[in-house]
Amino acid sequence: MEFVRLASPVPNQQIDYARFAMQAFRKAVEAADGEAMAACLADDVVFTSPVAFKPYPGKPITAAILRGVLRVFEDFRYIREINDPETNSHALVFETTVGGKRITGCDFIHVNDEGLIDDFMVMVRPLSGATALSEAMAAQFPQIQAEAAEAIAALAAMEQ
Template sequence: MTELNLHPQAAASLQRWHEMIDQRDLSALPELLAADAVFRSPMAHTPYPGAAVVATILNTVIKVFVDFTYHRQLASDDGLSVVLEFSAKVNGRDLKGIDMIRFDEQGKIVDFEVMVRPMSGLQALGEEMARRVGPYLAAAKG
């Protein structure tokens, strides 16, 4: 990945994020999340609130994705947001997407938004996530 002009704490958190992704182990993710972090799903209209919910979603997704790889990363001018382009497979369906991550000045993730294409990949992802954590996510929004 190329060097980005990030706020120092955001850069440290992004580096830790990439290390966790490389290890396929997000158990330390709560350390990187602000208490009021939100997750914006490509399948849901409203965000999922709270660090515990964000951690559960991302810990599940990393198990759902096969051959997950980041390709490019871009940073905002203020150095507090990144866009990470990725590809993966879900239940035999190829998909491409982006993770849009916003950090606060302490380097904590405050907003994690995902966009995915094509529709067949998004549907496969949505079905698998619903199977694994659907009731939990419905309760988290309720």
């Protein structure tokens, strides 16, 4: 019997590396560990919110937004994971509750060559859930902005 090798070890290692990075993020979210979540983000990450009109560039604001999300989500759980190993792209489908509204959503994540998340987009449904999320996050936004500003100041102090 003849065996055919379908892929070389190098691409498989890259696939495993990207998937490992995504799994680290998933575990951090499921543990509600804001520091571990931030450690998974690239400095130049871009976060696209389901309830804002503009993307948020940079690790400080993205990490602060994710901590804010941890404060408003109730009964959060990932229910499905989809991976595209050729592009280091992942989709994590989740369910949660915000303000008494059930939400189904998806985190679309891209992992860079260093194994860090450099693109993070979230979509949610239904509209009533997106509205509840928008209202809850609006209430969090002063704290989110303060946390991001504090992180930026700490980074600037370290560079001096």
